[in-house]
Amino acid sequence: MRLARVLSLLAAILTAATLVAPAAVAEPPLRLPDYVTDNAGALSGGQLANVQQAVDTLYRDRHVRLWVVYVASFAPKTAVGWTDATRQLSDLGDQDAILAIATEQRSYAFLVPSAAASGATSAQVDNLRVNKVEPALHSSDWAGAAIAAANGLAGLGTSSGRSGGFSLVPLLIIVAVILVGVAALLLWSRRRRNKRHEAEVAAAKRVDPTDxxxxxxxxxxxxxxxxxxxxxxxxxxxxxxxxxxxxxxxxxxxxxxxxxxxxxxxxxxxxxxxxxxxxxxxxxxxxxxxxxxxxxxxxxxxxxxxxxxxxxxxxxxxxxxDLVINAPDRLDVLTQKLVDISARIDPAQTTLTQLHSEFADTALASVARNVAAAKERLDFADQSISRARELVAKPVAGEQNELVDCVRATESALQQAGSMLDAVDSAATDIRRAVAALPSAIADTQQGINQAVAQLTQGGLSDTDELTAARDAAVKAVAAAQTDGTADPLGAFTELTQADADLDRLLASVADERDTAERLGRSFDQALFTAQSRVRSVSDYIDTRRGSIGPEARTRLNEAVRQLEAAQAKQKSNVTEAIARANGASMLAAQAQQLANNDVQSAQRTYMNHYGRVGGSSNMGAVIGGIILGNILSGGMRGGFGGGGGGGWTSSTYGGSSGGGGDMFGGGGRF
Structure with missing residues (x-):
C-alpha cells in the first residue's frame, strides 16, 4: 500500500511537470512593429544590429523594405499562410518583402512582390531563397539568413532593373558628349566652308570679269x-x-x-x-x-x-x-519740283485708299506702299537740298563732291517719288479699264465655251477629250472671273485669256477660221494689255527700290520683258503662241513682284536691325531706292552714311557700278 501511494504520487508529479514544462508555443500573425522583430530571441545584440544595418542599406540603395520576423512556430498555419497574413496585418505594399522564420518549428517563408524584385524573375527570387537563405537557416545562422536575403535583394536590383537605370546615366552622358562633339565638328566645318567660300568669292571679284x-x-x-x-x-x-x-x-x-x-x-x-x-x-x-x-x-x-x-x-x-556750276539755280528748280510733287501726295493717297476699298490686295501689290515710299523720298530730297544750300553758302575746298552728291541724290529721289505717284495713277487707270473690259472678256470666253459645246454635241471630233478639258477649264475661269474678277481684274484677265486661247486653238480646226481669228485677236489684245500693265508696274517697283532687290526678281522681270517682246513679234505669224507668250510674261511679272516684295521687306528689317531709327525713315528709303550707295541684299550693310547734317555718304550716278570687289560683297551689322 505504501509503495502504491508513492508510485501514484510520482506519477502525479510527472504529469504536472509535463504540463508546466516549456514548449514551442505557436504565435498568431501580427502587425510588425519594426523592420526586424525577434519574438523568438534568436539574435544577440550584435546580430540584431548587423541585420538592421543590412535592411537599412537595402532601403537606402533601392528603396525596397525588407521586414524580418523571428517566431518560435507558425502552427497551426502554414509558413506561407502565416507570413501572408502578417503582411496584410502590417499593411505591407509592393515595395515590401518579408522573411518570416520559425526557429523552433524550423520553417520559414520568404515573400517578395514583383515590384520589390525590380524586374527580376520568379526563378531568380527562388534561386536567392534556395541557395542563399535556406543554407544559412539550415546552419541555424538566423542573422546570416536575413543578411543574405537583404544582400540578395540588393543584388537582384543591381543585375536587373536597377543596374539598367544606374548604367543609363553614364551612357547618356557619353552619348551627349558625342553629340556635342559632332555638333561642334559640323559647326566648325560649316564655318570653315563659309570662310573658304568667302575667300573664293573675294578672289573671284579680283579677276577680270570680262575674261x-x-x-x-x-x-x-x-x-x-x-x-x-x-x-x-x-x-x-x-x-x-x-x-x-x-x-x-x-x-x-x-x-x-x-x-x-x-x-x-x-x-x-x-x-x-x-x-x-x-x-x-x-x-x-x-x-x-x-x-x-x-x-x-x-x-x-x-x-x-x-x-x-x-x-x-x-x-x-x-x-x-557739271553740277557745281550754277548750283543755286539748280537747287531752286529742284525746290520747285519738290513742292510740285509734294502737292500730289494727298490726291494719290485718296486714290490709293479708294482702290483698296474696291480691289483685293493682290491687285495692288505693286503700288500698295507707293505713297508712303514717295513721302520718304521727298523727306530725303528736302534734307539733301538743305545740305546743298549750306555747302553753296559756305564753299569749302574739297566739299564739291559732297555738293554734287546732294544734287544728284535730290534729283534721283524726286524722280523716284514722281514715278511712284505716277504708278498709283496708272494703276487706278489700268485696273478700272480692266474692270470695264472684264464683261467683254467673259463674253468672249463664254462664246468659245458655247462653240465648244456645239461642236462636242455634233460629235465626230478627233480631239474630243482635249476640247472637253479646255471647255471645262474655260467654264472654271469664267466662274472665277464672275465671282472674284472685280477684286483682281488683271489676274482674272490672265486666266480668262489663257482659257480662251486654249479653246480657240482647238476650235480653229472645227469652226470658222475667220471668226476664230478675230476672237484670237481680241484675246491677244487683252493678254498683251495685261502683260504690259504688269511688266510696267513691276519695272517701276524695282526701279524705285533698286537698292534692295536681288537678282531673282530682276531675272524674272527681264524674262517677262523678253516673253512680251516675243508675243508682239509672233502676233502676225502665230497668234496662239503670241497669246501664250503674253500670258507667260504676266505670270513671270507676278513672280518678279512677289520676289521683289520679299527682298524689300527683308531689306527694311535688315536696315532697322542695323541702324534702328538713326538717320530717319527717309535715309532708309534712299538706301532701298538705291539713291545712297550701299548693299543690304545679303543681310548686312556695306557702305554707310551719316544722318542729319549730311556728308559721309555718296549718291549713285550715271556710269557703271562703282564698287570694288570688297564693296560688292560681304557686310555686317549689329545684333
Whole structure:
C-alpha cells in the first residue's frame, strides 16, 4: 500500500511537470512593429544590429523594405499562410518583402512582390531563397539568413532593373558628349566652308570679269555668287544711268545726250543677254556642272561688258553735267519740283485708299506702299537740298563732291517719288479699264465655251477629250472671273485669256477660221494689255527700290520683258503662241513682284536691325531706292552714311557700278 501511494504520487508529479514544462508555443500573425522583430530571441545584440544595418542599406540603395520576423512556430498555419497574413496585418505594399522564420518549428517563408524584385524573375527570387537563405537557416545562422536575403535583394536590383537605370546615366552622358562633339565638328566645318567660300568669292571679284579664261579658274559656287551680285550691280547702274540721262536730255537736248543714250542702250542689250542666261539657270531643268559653268561665265562676262560700256562714258557725262556750276539755280528748280510733287501726295493717297476699298490686295501689290515710299523720298530730297544750300553758302575746298552728291541724290529721289505717284495713277487707270473690259472678256470666253459645246454635241471630233478639258477649264475661269474678277481684274484677265486661247486653238480646226481669228485677236489684245500693265508696274517697283532687290526678281522681270517682246513679234505669224507668250510674261511679272516684295521687306528689317531709327525713315528709303550707295541684299550693310547734317555718304550716278570687289560683297551689322 505504501509503495502504491508513492508510485501514484510520482506519477502525479510527472504529469504536472509535463504540463508546466516549456514548449514551442505557436504565435498568431501580427502587425510588425519594426523592420526586424525577434519574438523568438534568436539574435544577440550584435546580430540584431548587423541585420538592421543590412535592411537599412537595402532601403537606402533601392528603396525596397525588407521586414524580418523571428517566431518560435507558425502552427497551426502554414509558413506561407502565416507570413501572408502578417503582411496584410502590417499593411505591407509592393515595395515590401518579408522573411518570416520559425526557429523552433524550423520553417520559414520568404515573400517578395514583383515590384520589390525590380524586374527580376520568379526563378531568380527562388534561386536567392534556395541557395542563399535556406543554407544559412539550415546552419541555424538566423542573422546570416536575413543578411543574405537583404544582400540578395540588393543584388537582384543591381543585375536587373536597377543596374539598367544606374548604367543609363553614364551612357547618356557619353552619348551627349558625342553629340556635342559632332555638333561642334559640323559647326566648325560649316564655318570653315563659309570662310573658304568667302575667300573664293573675294578672289573671284579680283579677276577680270570680262575674261572667260580667267573665270575658268574660279570655283563653281563662287562663280555662281559672282554672277548673282554682278547682275544686280550692273542692272542698278543701268537704271541709275537711264534716270540721270533723262535729266540730261531735258537740260542739254537730245543731240548732246545721244552718245550716252547709245552707251546705255548697248549696256541694256548686253545685260539682257546675262539675264536670259540667268533665267535658264533658275528654271526647273538641271544642268551638268560643265553646262552650269559655261552659263555662269556667260552671265558674268555679259554683265561686266555692259558695265564697262557705261564706265567708258562716265567721265564725259560728268563733264557735261557739271553740277557745281550754277548750283543755286539748280537747287531752286529742284525746290520747285519738290513742292510740285509734294502737292500730289494727298490726291494719290485718296486714290490709293479708294482702290483698296474696291480691289483685293493682290491687285495692288505693286503700288500698295507707293505713297508712303514717295513721302520718304521727298523727306530725303528736302534734307539733301538743305545740305546743298549750306555747302553753296559756305564753299569749302574739297566739299564739291559732297555738293554734287546732294544734287544728284535730290534729283534721283524726286524722280523716284514722281514715278511712284505716277504708278498709283496708272494703276487706278489700268485696273478700272480692266474692270470695264472684264464683261467683254467673259463674253468672249463664254462664246468659245458655247462653240465648244456645239461642236462636242455634233460629235465626230478627233480631239474630243482635249476640247472637253479646255471647255471645262474655260467654264472654271469664267466662274472665277464672275465671282472674284472685280477684286483682281488683271489676274482674272490672265486666266480668262489663257482659257480662251486654249479653246480657240482647238476650235480653229472645227469652226470658222475667220471668226476664230478675230476672237484670237481680241484675246491677244487683252493678254498683251495685261502683260504690259504688269511688266510696267513691276519695272517701276524695282526701279524705285533698286537698292534692295536681288537678282531673282530682276531675272524674272527681264524674262517677262523678253516673253512680251516675243508675243508682239509672233502676233502676225502665230497668234496662239503670241497669246501664250503674253500670258507667260504676266505670270513671270507676278513672280518678279512677289520676289521683289520679299527682298524689300527683308531689306527694311535688315536696315532697322542695323541702324534702328538713326538717320530717319527717309535715309532708309534712299538706301532701298538705291539713291545712297550701299548693299543690304545679303543681310548686312556695306557702305554707310551719316544722318542729319549730311556728308559721309555718296549718291549713285550715271556710269557703271562703282564698287570694288570688297564693296560688292560681304557686310555686317549689329545684333
Amino acid at each position: 572667260p579664261d580667267a573665270l575658268a579658274a574660279v570655283p563653281l559656287d563662287a562663280l555662281d555668287e559672282l554672277s548673282r551680285s554682278i547682275v544686280v550691280d550692273v542692272d542698278n547702274a543701268v537704271r541709275t544711268s537711264s534716270n540721270e540721262l533723262a535729266l540730261a536730255e531735258d537740260e542739254f537736248g537730245q543731240q548732246q545726250a545721244d552718245r550716252f543714250n547709245r552707251a546705255v542702250d548697248n549696256a541694256k542689250a548686253t545685260l539682257q543677254q546675262a539675264f536670259t542666261v540667268r533665267q535658264q539657270l533658275d528654271d526647273a531643268i538641271p544642268e551638268t556642272p560643265a553646262q552650269r559653268r559655261d552659263l555662269l561665265t556667260r552671265v558674268v562676262v555679259a554683265a561686266a561688258r555692259a558695265n564697262r560700256d557705261l564706265d567708258a562714258q562716265t567721265e564725259a557725262f560728268h563733264e557735261l553735267r
